Amino acid sequence: xxxxxxxxxxxxxxxxxxxxxxxxxxxxxxxxxxxxxxxxxxxxxxxxxxxxxxxxxxxxxxxxxxxxxxxxxxxxxxxxxxxxxxxxxxxxxxxxxxxxxxxxxxxxxxxxxxxxxxxxxxxxxxxxxxxxxxxxxxxxxxxxxxxxxxxxxxxxxxxxxxxxxxxxxxxxxxxxxxxxxxxxxxxxxxxxxxxxxxxxxxxxxxxxxxxxxxxxxxxxxxxxxxxxxxxxxxxxxxxxxxxxxxxxxxxxxxxxxxxxxxxxxxxxxxxxxxxxxxxxxxxxx
Amino acid sequence: xxxxxxxxxxxxxxxxxxxxxxxxxxxxxxxxxxxxxxxxxxxxxxxxxxxxxxxxxxxxxxxxxxxxxxxxxxxxxxxxxxxxxxxxxxxxxxxxxxxxxxxxxxxxxxxxxxxxxxxxxxxxxxxxxxxxxxxxxxxxxxxxxxxxxxxxxxxxxxxxxxxxxxxxxxxxxxx
Numbered sequence: 001x002x003x004x005x006x007x008x009x010x011x012x013x014x015x016x017x018x019x020x021x022x023x024x025x026x027x028x029x030x031x032x033x034x035x036x037x038x039x040x041x042x043x044x045x046x047x048x049x050x051x052x053x054x055x056x057x058x059x060x061x062x063x064x065x066x067x068x069x070x071x072x073x074x075x076x077x078x079x080x081x082x083x084x085x086x087x088x089x090x091x092x093x094x095x096x097x098x099x100x101x102x103x104x105x106x107x108x109x110x111x112x113x114x115x116x117x118x119x120x121x122x123x124x125x126x127x128x129x130x131x132x133x134x135x136x137x138x139x140x141x142x143x144x145x146x147x148x149x150x151x152x153x154x155x156x157x158x159x160x161x162x163x164x165x166x167x168x169x170x171x172x173x174x175x176x177x178x179x180x181x182x183x184x185x186x187x188x189x190x191x192x193x194x195x196x197x198x199x200x201x202x203x204x205x206x207x208x209x210x211x212x213x214x215x216x217x218x219x220x221x222x223x224x225x226x227x228x229x230x231x232x233x234x235x236x237x238x239x240x241x242x243x244x245x246x247x248x249x250x251x252x253x254x255x256x257x258x259x260x261x262x263x264x265x266x267x268x269x270x271x272x273x274x275x276x277x278x279x280x281x282x283x284x285x
Numbered sequence: 286x287x288x289x290x291x292x293x294x295x296x297x298x299x300x301x302x303x304x305x306x307x308x309x310x311x312x313x314x315x316x317x318x319x320x321x322x323x324x325x326x327x328x329x330x331x332x333x334x335x336x337x338x339x340x341x342x343x344x345x346x347x348x349x350x351x352x353x354x355x356x357x358x359x360x361x362x363x364x365x366x367x368x369x370x371x372x373x374x375x376x377x378x379x380x381x382x383x384x385x386x387x388x389x390x391x392x393x394x395x396x397x398x399x400x401x402x403x404x405x406x407x408x409x410x411x412x413x414x415x416x417x418x419x420x421x422x423x424x425x426x427x428x429x430x431x432x433x434x435x436x437x438x439x440x441x442x443x444x445x446x447x448x449x450x451x452x453x454x455x456x457x458x459x460x
Contacts, residue, residue: 028372043367046363050367054321
């Protein structure tokens with residue numbers, strides 16, 4: 001390359017660079033106005049790109065913050081779930097204790113009102129699903145329990161003691177097919193024998209077809225069987241079926257005691273003078 | 286002058302103009318966008334550093350002089366346009382870095398990472414101090430110095446990460 005051309009190129013570079021520097025520096029002293037073409041070109045070209053990246057960055061930032069927040073929420077959620085599970089179990093425990101308290105209070109009231117010697121027992125085994133409707137309670141010979149002793153729940157008759165061991169007793173429930181309790185319809189004193197029908201219901205047997213028995217009638221003990229005292233609640237008539245050709249009507253009775261969820265019972269060690277509220281007259285309540 | 290030697294080597298092999306353009310536009314634009322969108326939005330003042338300074342050091346060491354100067358003008362101007370004030374500050378700082386690199390390349394190992402990182406720190410310091418002096422004046426020099434030192438340290442810390450892809454783009458993996 002000739003020297004003059006090299007000099008010209010150098011001068012050209014210096015001039016261009018100097019011009020560019022002067023242009024840029026001059027921008028510091030220009031009053032605010034519309035951007036010149038060069039600035040507009042830069043801004044209009046890169047602006048959309050920066051906008052897009054900014055949006056993307058904001059979305060990512062939001063996502064990251066959301067994720068972090070979510071992680072925090074997740075941890076908090078786990079903690080709250082644990083706390084909730086603990087509190088639920090506590091609540092169940094308290095509810096159980098409350099219900100148990102209520103049941104025991106009713107039994108206690110009942111025992112106090114009976115003014116007889118009773119033995120409170122807990123149900124250990126419930127065998128209501130098989131053919132035999134019996135329960136095992138945790139009181140036996142040692143506690144003075146003997147066979148044929150009446151067993152009550154807080155709502156009425158449960159059954160009677162069938163077998164006794166040293167520390168346990170088997171109770172035959174009202175719903176057992178072999179159970180037989182001399183009973184009366186509380187409203188009109190119609191008499192029959194209450195025996196088991198299926199898991200949850202009993203049948204009032206040997207009631208003649210011309211006797212007036214209606215659904216809703218309360219069935220109570222008659223006191224004539226030598227086991228149960230008179231007037232204790234047994235169940236409520238659920239269904240009455242009369243067959244003109246049959247001698248007896250079919251009467252389905254639902255026990256007043258929920259035998260399938262029984263937990264505590266009272267075993268009567270002697271026949272008492274029953275208080276008024278436990279006798280038939282109050283059964284409607 | 287190793288940079289000249291490298292330049293001569295590049296000339297013999299044929300300069301990788303395509304790769305130069307990738308760094309000149311593509312990578313620089315990417316860094317500029319990252320700087321504008323992310324780094325400048327960070328909550329701490331000392332983290333708001335100019336990522337282009339590290340690119341500038343790499344460009345000064347690897348590009349032909351005229352392309353380096355062009356790069357300084359272009360990206361300095363772009364930075365100024367989006368900043369809207371202190372016109373010429375970015376470009377001047379970039380040009381200073383290129384000048385210092387040309388000045389020191391005869392005596393120093395220009396491929397040393399320490400050298401390049403120090404150059405980035407120096408450029409950031411000059412840029413920061415001048416900007417602070419112009420904007421806040423001499424009244425808050427303590428704050429200016431603290432912020433500038435923080436920015437210098439932070440820019441020196443992250444500059445290796447910014448510079449590393451450039452030799453890779455230019456196909457200088459052995460270096």
